[in-house]
Amino acid sequence: MSHAERTIELKGVVKRFPDMEKPAVASLTVTLSAGGVIGLVGPDGAGKTTLMRMLAGLLQPSEGAVWVAGLDPIKDSGDLHALMGYMPQKFGLYEDLTVQENLNLYADLRSVTGEQRHQTFEKLLAFTALAPFTGRLAGKLSGGMKQKLGLACTLVGQPQVLLLDEPGVGVDPISRRELWQMVHTLSDEGMLILWSTSYLDEAEQCRTILLMNEGEMLWQGEPKTLTRQMTGRSWLMTSPDLNNRQLLQRALRQPTVSDGVIQGKSVRVILNQGAQADVLVLAQALALPPDHIAQTAPRFEDAFIDLLGGATAAESPLGAILHDVEGAPGETVIEARQLTKKFGDFAATDHVDFKVTRGEIFGLLGPNGAGKSTTFKMMCGLLVPTSGQALVLNMDLKTDSGQARQHLGYMAQKFSLYGNLTVNQNLHFFSGIYGLKGRRQRESIERMSQAFNLTPIARHNTDALPLGFKQRLALACSLMHEPDILFLDEPTSGVDPLTRREFWLHINSMVERGVTVMVTTHFMDEAEYCDRIGLVYHGKIIASGTPDALKQQAADAEHPDPTMEQAFIALIHQWDKEHSHGQ
Structure with a gap:
């Protein structure tokens, strides 16, 4: 395989959408090569899916050039199709077909026939451990098994380049671990693999990562290198008087604290750069005895949050x-x-x-x-x-x-609001279901809109919102009647x-x-x-x-x-x- 066939090259790539102020991808120049899984990491709205879709030839860049395995994804789409596997974020298989029927369909699309088809299926079914389930409808599979079937179908044509858009979403830890083992095996065999994720434990599995936010690349390199930069800034605290929820809320209000989460019986805090010397002042401010605060090894998540500027909020307006x-x-x-x-x-x-x-x-x-x-x-x-x-x-x-x-308030696993209604119309509808009318309904909608920062997008159709905003809206709808x-x-x-x-x-x-x-x-x-x-x-x-x-x-x-x-x-x-x- 030539050098070009083992690389993805981006030169000054920009992607703009008419309804967005900022570019979805902004002036990205990078070369990625095979040998170890490459992680495309970033929060919701970072531009990960947009970049994946440009690499797959489904979107044309507004500016710049893209080459995948030496080919232009738009001009050379036919040739690239034979070399590339792309697994989109949403389950792209047919739920009313069986596991075997889905594999057959993908083999037909890839023109894999005869003995080659038989050998390919045998290998993939063993690889994904789906052999006992070939007669089961895809819609009846668990989340982890659906992702394995998606991967198997993507691999039918034996691609040289594999694009995986958030394959770990909604998958339990055991299934995610199995997916990673499969992908590492493929990577070891020479396949160029780009895995996008917002799960930071997944980022640590990658050889190298591209860290993106709001369309821009913030960092590129080994995850461990970024983690090491946080040495001395991660601390565990416990309080003799407060529960962890109360301690976390107080800690996040301190000017020296960049981020905080609950970690079992402790609260884990990240100090701002240069604030390590102030740790005793922090302990004093939180009324903690000196033996109730101790340094701990940094995690990649600490570095990721710090690079994004720390936690965005210190307390919830809901209180x-x-x-x-x-x-x-x-x-x-x-x-x-x-x-x-x-x-x-x-x-x-x-x-x-x-x-x-x-x-x-x-x-x-x-x-x-x-x-x-x-x-x-x-x-x-x-x-x-x-x-x-x-x-x-x-x-x-x-x-x-x-x-x-x-x-009761209920927030469903799958986004259960009405995509063709605006944010405001969903709030009206769900508050009405919970029995709110007139002034009480108007006040509740106003309070929840402010608490969840929904007012600026009140007239936006729900389908068009990023996932984070959809989830905020779903939580707001479940709280309209202030449930116990x-x-x-x-x-x-x-x-x-x-x-x-x-x-x-x-x-x-x-x-x-x-x-x-x-x-x-x-x-x-x-x-x-x-x-x-x-x-x-x-x-x-x-x-x-x-x-x-x-x-x-x-x-x-x-x-x-x-x-x-x-x-x-x-x-x-x-x-x-x-x-x-x-x-």
């Missing part, structure tokens, strides 16, 4: 506009009793029990297809249990769902770390006012914000407790202090090992 929820601390407000849901003979949820108390954040974690979404939907009245009870404020959702729903209990089904799936921080500031602020939150997530750092976690697998809760308790359960000689992701994977594997003997 000032929401009412205090009445009720005794420690009282049970959500309860599952022997909760079971069967589809035919298959038990998606199998005799599940748990309780959630007032003002608590309870997280449901689990691999794709484990049963957490089924459990979650029964708890908020969207699915009727086969047996057992789902109780909210001691009301059975099977018999008192109307009354119970007045106390909030159900969030993967609320930050696919959004960037800055938007994720903003979301959790809102959630923490609500919980401090007494709101109870039940959340599902695939993002393991997000699980650290939960007071307690239930790990769902094969329809059962196989482990539960605080984030630190689950990490402790998974600790071993190899990982004495595991991350939440390592704990998740270890507990799943442990359960598999214990239950394989009886099979």
